[in-house]
Amino acid sequence: MMRMLRENPDAAAVRIHGTNISPTAPALAACDVSEVEPYRVNNHVYAEFALDFCQRHGIDVLIPPRRLDALAGRAEDFARIGTRLMCSPPSAVDILTSKSRTYEAARAAGIPVPEWRVVRDADQLRTAVEELGREGETLCIKPAGEFSAFGFRIFDDAPLRLRDLLEAPRPLVSVTAVADALKRAADEEEKVPSFIVMPYLDGPEVSVDTLSAPGGRMVTAIPRAKDGRYRMLLDDPEPARIAGALVEHFRLSYLANVQLRRLRGRPVLLEANPRPSAGIYQTAFTGVNLPWAAVQLLLHGHPGDLPVPRLGGRIAVTETAAEVESPAAVPARH
Structure with a gap:
């Protein structure tokens, strides 16, 4: 994303501050x-x-990738020091940082979502597994809050096989092991967050990067599907339509990301994030510079002249290396 800002179509000089x-x-x-x-x-x-950071450094635009709940309601405070905050409304941030509230609100808006249960103890877990597993679905569990992929597990009570040891590892766990962990936490009076139990959705996962004006008016959406180390830039209106309905309903602003998978062959919402995705750099191959368009939209009220995205392509995600300065060169904040 930083490269996309620097290599912007206006050839404008960009200075990036980060924490x-x-x-x-x-x-x-x-x-x-x-x-x-x-x-x-x-x-x-x-x-x-x-x-304080923005005032000390004369920041023009703040693009927060985290702690949105701390910043979303402070746009006017930032504006008073000359900083424009790129963030969706606090109400949207509050809902979308909770997967359970996201599903509740999305279902009420007619957006397809999977069945789910919220659990916090062993008894609730076993009940959820019994109710959701009646149709033979493979189930999974994940924290209900904003934990990225941390905590995600697929339920599998089958005994370990030799071939399991020879294949790529998967995040598998037994229902009994999770129930026991929840019970131990309760017995030890440890704070237990809410978890979601739901069907394990079929791939490929489709990630839709969206650009929208304040109030939820969609400007453009770019869907991409994962296939190992490859990404398909999808020429498919359905993911963009679902993402557009969600963006409009939650009145999302600027950059957001909507993730979909399939349940019994139909696309359903996996999660939505009111912030730019980690993979937004992949959209550069469509010829659209989403981060720069978002900056223009924030500063000037319009995204500039955007080309029609080149969809249908296939890109490879590879690793690279770069020499960096010593950590001692980064000033600490006390």
């Missing part, structure tokens, strides 16, 4: 100015840090 909780975060090495941000602080403290 992270870790001084060794590789992304900081790609920034012109970097700083360590506070770790495990409440929303007010984090927002005050962000305001």
